[in-house]
Amino acid sequence: MKAIAILASKEFCDGIRNRWFLGAAGALMIFALGLTFVGSAPSGSVGVDRLAVTTVSLTSLAVFLLPLMALLLSYDALVGEIERGTMSLLLTYPVARWQVVVGKFIGQTFGLGAATITGFGVAGLFLLWLAPDSANWHGYLLLVGSSVWLGAVFVAIGLVISGLPQQRGAAAALAFIVWLVFVVMYDMALLGGLVADQAAIIGPSVFNFLLLFNPADAFRMFNLAGVEDIRAAAGLLGADMAGGLALSGALMSLFFWTTLPLGLAVFIFHRKSL
Amino acid sequence: MPDKQTVCVQGVTKTFDTQHALENLTLSVGAGESLALLGHNGAGKTTLMKLVLGLIRPDAGKVRILGVDPAGSGATEIRQNLGYLPENIAFYPALSGAETLAFYARLKRQPVADCARLLDRVGLGDAARKKVGAYSKGMRQRLGLAQALIGNPRVLLLDEPTTGLDPELRHSFYNIVRELEDDGVSVILSSHALTELEAHTRKIAILRKGHLIAAGTLGELRDQANLPIHIRLNSHQAAGFSDIASSLPAGITQRPINGHAIELALPPTRKVEMLRYLVGNVPEFDDLDITQPTLADLYLHFQNRSTPS
Ligand SMILES: Nc1ncnc2c1ncn2[C@@H]1O[C@H](COP(=O)(O)OP(=O)(O)O)[C@@H](O)[C@H]1O
Ligand SMILES: [Mg+2]
Numbered sequence: 001m002k003a004i005a006i007l008a009s010k011e012f013c014d015g016i017r018n019r020w021f022l023g024a025a026g027a028l029m030i031f032a033l034g035l036t037f038v039g040s041a042p043s044g045s046v047g048v049d050r051l052a053v054t055t056v057s058l059t060s061l062a063v064f065l066l067p068l069m070a071l072l073l074s075y076d077a078l079v080g081e082i083e084r085g086t087m088s089l090l091l092t093y094p095v096a097r098w099q100v101v102v103g104k105f106i107g108q109t110f111g112l113g114a115a116t117i118t119g120f121g122v123a124g125l126f127l128l129w130l131a132p133d134s135a136n137w138h139g140y141l142l143l144v145g146s147s148v149w150l151g152a153v154f155v156a157i158g159l160v161i162s163g164l165p166q167q168r169g170a171a172a173a174l175a176f177i178v179w180l181v182f183v184v185m186y187d188m189a190l191l192g193g194l195v196a197d198q199a200a201i202i203g204p205s206v207f208n209f210l211l212l213f214n215p216a217d218a219f220r221m222f223n224l225a226g227v228e229d230i231r232a233a234a235g236l237l238g239a240d241m242a243g244g245l246a247l248s249g250a251l252m253s254l255f256f257w258t259t260l261p262l263g264l265a266v267f268i269f270h271r272k273s274l
Numbered sequence: 275m276p277d278k279q280t281v282c283v284q285g286v287t288k289t290f291d292t293q294h295a296l297e298n299l300t301l302s303v304g305a306g307e308s309l310a311l312l313g314h315n316g317a318g319k320t321t322l323m324k325l326v327l328g329l330i331r332p333d334a335g336k337v338r339i340l341g342v343d344p345a346g347s348g349a350t351e352i353r354q355n356l357g358y359l360p361e362n363i364a365f366y367p368a369l370s371g372a373e374t375l376a377f378y379a380r381l382k383r384q385p386v387a388d389c390a391r392l393l394d395r396v397g398l399g400d401a402a403r404k405k406v407g408a409y410s411k412g413m414r415q416r417l418g419l420a421q422a423l424i425g426n427p428r429v430l431l432l433d434e435p436t437t438g439l440d441p442e443l444r445h446s447f448y449n450i451v452r453e454l455e456d457d458g459v460s461v462i463l464s465s466h467a468l469t470e471l472e473a474h475t476r477k478i479a480i481l482r483k484g485h486l487i488a489a490g491t492l493g494e495l496r497d498q499a500n501l502p503i504h505i506r507l508n509s510h511q512a513a514g515f516s517d518i519a520s521s522l523p524a525g526i527t528q529r530p531i532n533g534h535a536i537e538l539a540l541p542p543t544r545k546v547e548m549l550r551y552l553v554g555n556v557p558e559f560d561d562l563d564i565t566q567p568t569l570a571d572l573y574l575h576f577q578n579r580s581t582p583s
Contacts, residue, residue, distance in 0.1 A: 014366075017368055084364050085364030088329050089364070092353060095353075095381060096350050
């Protein structure tokens with residue numbers, strides 16, 4: 001246990017030391033503030049809560065940015081140390097391989113999580129000033145919390161990527177492909193299928209079910225389906241996504257997309273020759 | 275009684291793709307014993323150390339360190355008692371020397387307060403706050419030794435520890451190693467620098483293309499090789515040496531260096547006999563040097579013997 005804490009805190013401090021944390025928190029803050037002001041500008045949609053509008057746009061931002069940041073952070077975690085030569089020394093210390101993987105997972109998740117909370121937190125302070133008596137604050141808090149979780153999911157996926165190839169370059173390419181698949185192509189393929197299918201096979205429930213296989217979509221579903229006003233602000237998703245089923249399904253998806261990749265990364269790293 | 279042994283390697287084979295790194299290697303190091311691994315580049319020294327450390331697994335055979343399988347799950351705890359200095363040591367460049375040692379000391383559950391003393395011991399006290407990324411090769415190597423010494427390990431594995439160090443540093447390096455050996459630490463080091471090993475280690479194992487071709491102390495290797503010893507006679511007299519070849523006992527060869535020096539080659543067992551003979555029968559000499567076969571001579575002998583051509 002102690003070894004995990006030592007490795008996690010080193011990973012976290014590395015993020016602060018090399019200014020990665022500063023960059024990530026800064027970028028999230030700037031984007032979040034930008035969306036906050038745009039989303040809060042007086043618009044035609046009377047009756048829609050400003051906070052709910054902002055939450056919807058921040059959800060899209062998080063789906064886009066957080067997987068990218070998480071993968072950029074974690075794809076290097078194992079293969080980088082192997083390539084630079086620090087890993088073989090580390091593994092001669094009283095540290096089991098699974099502890100290395102879990103320690104890095106915790107340290108990077110905390111680092112990314114802290115950056116997320118900082119960035120969205122500052123935007124939240126402005127919202128507090130812009131929409132002080134909104135009824136949808138729990139939706140915003142859920143967004144911040146699930147964003148941290150989304151980061152954890154993609155840190156775990158990045159660790160799998162980091163354990164696979166022998167070269168960092170290959171891991172970087174793989175990380176980019178994985179991001180493209182989960183964040184861009186999966187949805188496009190699903191929509192394409194939906195259009196071609198003309199609702200013959202893919203009904204709304206099948207569609208929702210397929211969304212759950214992608215952690216990025218599960219995250220979106222969790223945030224957009226949860227709160228009445230947010231659902232309204234998001235508009236398009238309508239009644240199909242309402243209800244506890246979507247919520248618990250999304251949470252299950254995020255849970256499995258954290259634990260399974262983490263277990264797989266441990267398994268892969270355990271079998272690796274150095 | 276395998277638990278009495280520091281390291282035990284039995285019938286170990288390790289192949290990378292098609293490259294035989296080690297073949298059917300058997301070797302052991304007793305408690306408190308030290309070992310020098312000798313061999314050309316690619317002989318398998320580093321592979322052997324990685325097997326002993328559990329970083330890689332053997333294809334066949336058995337490896338034990340302090341009685342446990344280093345690649346097994348029980349090995350995590352015994353790593354508390356190991357120190358390792360890799361061949362090409364790499365550190366986290368953004369950390370300072372002191373921070374680096376503190377990180378490793380925590381992992382070994384040792385007090386961080388001892389690190390300053392360790393840095394002083396390897397002569398890095400003044401550079402403790404400097405970033406490791408700005409260290410010279412010699413400084414990195416010394417930091418490498420310092421991290422290997424954390425927690426007073428019982429077994430120390432040093433992979434070519436002195437390559438790239440200047441003679442002065444080498445000297446202080448081997449002084450530290452000898453102090454450790456005197457304290458009962460098992461030091462296993464590899465090298466292809468032959469001359470410096472002679473003075474510093476006890477048991478020697480010579481590897482060639484993954485095979486163990488000789489093992490033993492320097493004395494035992496000399497006995498096994500049975501190479502001739504050389505006696506060099508010097509004369510200060512004006513006349514120098516007359517021809518003494520005809521009168522030498524059988525089995526002794528001579529090689530004149532110049533008029534005033536001559537070198538005799540003889541089997542090691544006949545050393546005393548020869549000295550008595552020289553004192554009695556060769557009045558011309560005023561001085562003599564006896565040279566034993568050096569480790570370099572032995573190394574070449576075993577290398578050549580293992581490749582009949
Ligand atoms: N990871 C590896 N992959 C492929 N071949 C390797 C690997 N490590 C070592 N070898 C090969 O195994 C042999 C022994 O290497 P090594 O143990 O490093 O030799 P030494 O340390 O004595 O110079 C060499 O032929 C080397 O090319
Ligand atoms: Mg080597």
